[in-house]
Amino acid sequence: MSCFRVSSGDLQIGDLTFSVRKQLPALSTRRKPHAWLVSASFDLLFICGLLPWILGFGAYIITGGDLNNPIASQSQHLATIFFVVSSLIIGEAHQFTSIIRYYGAFRSRTKAYRKQRIPFWIIYAFFLMLVPIAMILQSSWISGIVLFIFQIGVILFPVVLMQHFCAQAISIGLMYCRKEGYNLSRSERMSLSAIAWLLVGIGACTIAVPFGIARGPLSGVTNSCLLATGALSVLIFAAHVLRRGFVSNEWLPAGAGIMWANLAMFILLPLPAPLILYVWLFVPVFFHATQHWAVAWITQQNELVPQRNFAPNHRRLFGDICRLALPVQLINLLVLFSPLIVAQFRPDWSQILGGTGTLSVFWSMLVFYIHYFADRIVWRPKT
């Protein structure tokens, strides 16, 4: 009876022995998993926050640093058109990636996410029940509830925006850590979370003050103490990470390190370093929104590759970009400029949505809040 036995690269079948060439590479020569989310250059520019520095420097050069010059040159015109159009196409559209996913692919999941969807039910109830009832019944206490909820949403809007901004950067940094197998201990995670909330608090007192408060609520000295505390916390965490690198040879992934450093600088520097305002003009679009687009792209690719059983190639790349971007852009522009469309049929209804041809601040905030709550669940892995 013949038997099969493989040892030391030889295949033995019965009395015959064949030399077998090893097909699998040695473990030590295997390629390390891709450390970046998209690619090194894309991540450094669009996710980690280097592009806002470059564009901010460019804007400073183009405007000549003379803010009082009222007449724009041709280069200033072009820079502004670039700024405005990218704000619309990249910045505002990023909100609809998560909204479309929430009302689309996310619905096919088996997990219900009931707790996380409670805010949606509150929003639905607000618009479908409370507002119509308050308008029909002219009830003062129902109107009071509507007004109260609306005011809370409006007043806290900048703070929620700041929390969203920080939380996204921290989460994507953790994605880098997971990709490179850099495990954060429980205390490290708690420290990171505490620093993130401290940054949110500092932001809420300095550059994202709630609406209705004319200026920052704290005095100059208190603000300086807050900034010093924030900077000290960030430096202590950075020192710990470096120490871990030197002692255990476990280095924080470059993407996470650069991004978290930029996040801290974007929040801590505007008060002591006024020139960072030029950089800040590009932060929402080329730091926050591009991060979001990158996550949407990676999620789409991760879901498509198992279905296709092969990696995407250049031919499919364009199709995939269109599949991701076109529906988002279409809905983005249709929603944001819905007052223009509605005005063609019912000018009075158009005034409700916004008086200048685009959505008013109220409806824009609603879009943001839906995006904010959807964003917390829709990018989670299926398993």
Place this chain on the structure above:
Amino acid sequence: MTIRKPFANNAKGPLPRLFAALAIVLISIFVVQITSAYAFQLNSVELRLGIHNERSDFQPPKVALSHNFLGRLAESVSQDRARLLWSAYPASVRGQVFSSMVGGNDPLMNGGW
């Protein structure tokens, strides 16, 4: 019977391409419209779009967008850094462009929107 969604992975036939072409045309119209609108002045935008045709009290905006938009935005933000995040927020930029209110003022307080 299976119903193919326009952007389903296995969708074939003319419908996905037709939908994509339609989307590209619509987006292009929007982008060209907005870009060209900005390149001139806001009052001409509003007149061409016909938003204020019914308004007899309509006055052309005082701040023409041909002025130094980025400079004015940075100047306003530097005067009130408490609004830095909101002022650079894309929805705020859109509102400032379309309402001709350049700067980081609180839109709810000053009626910029």
